Amino acid sequence: MEGYRKDRDFLHLLRLIAPGTELREALGRIIASHLGALVVVGDDEKVMQVVNGGVRIDCEFSAASLYQVAKMDGAVILDEDLSRIRFANVHLVPDPSIPTSESGTRHRTAERVARQTDKLVIAVSERMERVTMYKGEWSHVVLPVRVLISKANQALQTLEKYKSRLDQVSATLGALEFEDLVSLQDVVSVLQRAEMMQRIAEEIRVYLAELGREGRLIELQLEELMTGVEREKRNVIRDYRPEGGKTAEAVERSLGLLSEEELLHLTSVAQALGYSGVHDELDLQLRPRGYRLLERIPRLPSSVVERLVKNFGDLQSIMQASEKMLEGVEGVGRARAHAVKDGLRRIAEASLVERYA
Secondary structure (H helix, E strand, O other), rough: OOHOOOOOOHHHHHHOOOOOHOOOOOOHHHHHHHOOOEEEOOOOHHHHHOOEEOEEEEEEEOOOHHHOOOOEEEOEEEOOOEEEEEEEEEEEEEOOOOOOOOOOOHHHHHHHHHHOOOOEEEOOOOOOOEEEEEEOOEEEEEEHHHHHHHHHHHHHHHHHHHHHHHHHHHHHHHHHHHHHHHHHHHHHHHHHHHHHHHHHHHHHHHHHHHHHHHHHHHHHHHHHHHHOHHHHHHHHHHHOOOOOOOOOOHHHHHHOOOHHHOOHHHHHHHHHOOOOHHHHHOOOEEEOOOOHHHHOOOOOOOEEEEEEEHOOHHHHHHHOHHHHHHHOOOHHHHHHHHEEEEEEEHHHHHHHHHHHH
């Protein structure tokens, strides 16, 4: 599963067997009838090279038709877009020198065919009543819906805890920004929590892809919890990445490449942001450019935020500027200048109350 999570292209494979699809319905019938099955999705030249014998069917694909032809002993070959059943009762003969970690004949064949052809191969175990998917080097055991829902709910509970902690460190950062007392440790604490949340969310999205229509409620909860997290993370990066250092996009990539263990260390997060990663550096005093707080002001376009930061350099300078000075920035004008001053004042009051209440 770990290899899959690093390649989101495989999400569509999980959606193929999600509840409500014809393929999942067929697999359910096969398991309920205590049958085994071997299904290859794709009928190109590579697949036909491992096919020996069988019956050419070439009929429209449906759950009922796949279930019927799966009653034969051999494998079933479907076309790439799951619209037709091409062959049934096929004997698959992959290269026996291809390594496999499976023990049963059906699953060994499935894994070798998947590695040799790079096509999706689905094996249904007659004895264990288990469905396993293979494609290239990737494999995945399809879990029952109740188990997936349980795992997704557990991950959601963890996400809620991290969300609460992110809100806390984000509020602290906001208050410190107005007091001009931000340290690198305060910054990387926010980035650490945001990155952790995004990784947990990715894990939940894997479950959602496999749950299909059964995961709608979980999906709504996930969307609510993740609202604003990506934006918060990006703006913190824009505010605090070293001048002349990595771009914001490069910093995000660096954070994404941190291992789970590295992410637990604030020095590793600081290094991903573009600092040296020396522990003593966490006490370094920093000034935000102002992106994060300015973008919280209602109806203030991002282009105007960009110009304000470019003209004044940092949040403290923007806060200390008079409305007249703000008006001088292209695209601001009197109304927006007042909105900026009033908006920052309101955010400052809310941040200080939230921190010290």
